[in-house]
Amino acid sequence: MPTNATLKIDDKEYPLPVMIGSEGEKAVDTRALRQASGYIAYDQGYGNTGSCESQITYLDGDNGILRHRGYPIDQLAHYSDFVETAYLVIYGELPNATKRKEFGQLLRKNAAVEMQMQKILEGFPTSASPMAMLSALVAALPAYYPELATNNFEKDLKNFDLAAAIAISKIRTFVAMIYRYQKGLPFVFPKQELPFCDNFLHMMFSEPYKDHVPVPEVAKALNLVLLLHADHEQNCSTSTVRMVGSSQANLFTSMSAGISALSGPLHGGANVAVMQMLQSIHDEGDDGSRFIAAAKSGSKTNRLMGFGHAVYRNFDPRAKIIGDACDTVLTRLGIDDPLLHIAKNLEQAALKDDYFVSRKLYPNVDFYSGIIMRAVGIPMNMFTTMFAIGRAPGYIANWKEVASNPKGRIYRPRQIYVGPVKRDYVPMSNRA
Ligand code: SDX
Numbered sequence: 001m002p003t004n005a006t007l008k009i010d011d012k013e014y015p016l017p018v019m020i021g022s023e024g025e026k027a028v029d030t031r032a033l034r035q036a037s038g039y040i041a042y043d044q045g046y047g048n049t050g051s052c053e054s055q056i057t058y059l060d061g062d063n064g065i066l067r068h069r070g071y072p073i074d075q076l077a078h079y080s081d082f083v084e085t086a087y088l089v090i091y092g093e094l095p096n097a098t099k100r101k102e103f104g105q106l107l108r109k110n111a112a113v114e115m116q117m118q119k120i121l122e123g124f125p126t127s128a129s130p131m132a133m134l135s136a137l138v139a140a141l142p143a144y145y146p147e148l149a150t151n152n153f154e155k156d157l158k159n160f161d162l163a164a165a166i167a168i169s170k171i172r173t174f175v176a177m178i179y180r181y182q183k184g185l186p187f188v189f190p191k192q193e194l195p196f197c198d199n200f201l202h203m204m205f206s207e208p209y210k211d212h213v214p215v216p217e218v219a220k221a222l223n224l225v226l227l228l229h230a231d232h233e234q235n236c237s238t239s240t241v242r243m244v245g246s247s248q249a250n251l252f253t254s255m256s257a258g259i260s261a262l263s264g265p266l267h268g269g270a271n272v273a274v275m276q277m278l279q280s281i282h283d284e285g286d287d288g289s290r291f292i293a294a295a296k297s298g299s300k301t302n303r304l305m306g307f308g309h310a311v312y313r314n315f316d317p318r319a320k321i322i323g324d325a326c327d328t329v330l331t332r333l334g335i336d337d338p339l340l341h342i343a344k345n346l347e348q349a350a351l352k353d354d355y356f357v358s359r360k361l362y363p364n365v366d367f368y369s370g371i372i373m374r375a376v377g378i379p380m381n382m383f384t385t386m387f388a389i390g391r392a393p394g395y396i397a398n399w400k401e402v403a404s405n406p407k408g409r410i411y412r413p414r415q416i417y418v419g420p421v422k423r424d425y426v427p428m429s430n431r432a
Contacts, residue, residue: 023058040416055092064312068230068231076227082227087103107165107168112190118181120133126181130382138170141252156250157403173200179382196223205377259388274366276380292353307356373386
């Protein structure tokens with residue numbers, strides 16, 4: 001394996017170190033390039049640029065591989081649950097029984113939300129975007145836990161465990177609060193004795209005098225959906241958390257920024273867009289061919305939502321797991337969702353169409369996740385907030401890597417300026 005690369009520009013050569021990751025990923029380290037040559041590397045959208053070294057998640061887009069701290073996603077999906085996988089993603093090891101118990105207790109202890117925070121929601125019209133409300137509530141956490149969010153890495157890392165538990169547990173509670181607020185229903189307080197997902201369903205669907213009756217299959221399905229979203233390398237929103245965290249912003253503030261990035265329809269918002277696409281195919285009695293034809297136009301606004309991925313040039317392993325789980329969950333719940341049949345037909349049609357095959361566009365995690373969330377009673381406009389609950393461990397683990405890196409630097413990309421060259425000020429009287 002080479003230890004360095006050489007860049008030749010005109011008649012000059014510039015040796016650049018080569019980096020090799022633990023899974024054999026290779027990079028040319030261009031940190032010294034500008035100083036040495038006056039050139040920067042250019043990669044619009046950073047699709048081919050490594051922004052950091054990370055030990056959390058490994059993706060192999062060509063072979064559809066996803067591992068968290070070395071553990072394959074299909075094994076975690078089969079044997080683990082969301083809270084255990086959250087611990088693994090954050091702390092790097094599967095918890096033993098004692099640590100699993102302690103972590104679970106910390107989450108349960110921090111499930112409740114200060115009454116005053118409810119007033120933040122009252123500042124939003126009930127029609128507001130649930131992701132905007134969630135980002136606002138998370139952004140307010142430093143005001144309620146200033147000792148955990150000092151914007152000083154050394155101090156904030158001392159209180160990291162509690163801050164991480166508060167972030168995961170309260171984001172879950174916030175989502176239930178947002179749902180109740182939008183429906184004009186009274187908030188339901190968490191029950192400390194309930195496991196993570198059961199408590200969420202309780203806070204979402206219990207009535208003042210009638211507790212939500214837990215359905216094991218539903219909590220299991222929810223665990224799977226959240227677990228499959230736990231982390232995903234340097235995706236748009238996780239990179240946002242790292243970017244904001246690199247300024248020494250605290251964990252909560254950095255996560256709030258990540259939640260805002262996640263809300264976009266090309267990213268976390270895709271799970272809502274997929275269901276809207278499937279619903280309109282159903283309502284129009286279409287067989288999906290109209291959507292496939294429109295998607296092939298190449299315009300960003302007509303894409304086949306839930307298809308394609310910035311990294312996977314093969315199946316998104318999460319899509320396979322969720323797709324298989326759809327059948328199991330809906331059968332167990334006795335639900336026959338026409339949108340699932342439409343999704344399957346759409347997938348088959350697209351995977352036979354050269355436009356998608358030639359561009360290696362396969363279903364991603366968002367293609368089927370909405371079907372399961374709908375089956376467990378989550379309203380469509382809340383799907384992306386569910387993604388945020390699931391991704392919280394990934395945001396937390398990535399912020400911790402930034403905060404703990406003694407050689408860390410503030411993220412400050414460069415650019416190539418293509419605007420007007422120098423020109424003198426023109427007085428108003430001389431302007432056209
Ligand atoms: C998530 O990064 C992550 O890891 C994200 C995520 C995570 O866990 O954090 O996995 C979660 O965000 C999943 C993706 C959810 N988004 C969608 O499902 C929206 C639909 N998909 C796309 O918009 C698109 O595939 C992206 C945004 C996901 C990826 O975009 P890229 O890598 O920038 O792809 P591209 O724009 O370079 O497309 C390459 C070609 C283009 O055609 P040509 O210019 O070569 O002719 O493929 C086409 C695109 O037009 N294309 C699509 C398409 N996706 C790409 N054409 C139709 N439908 C699509 N869905």
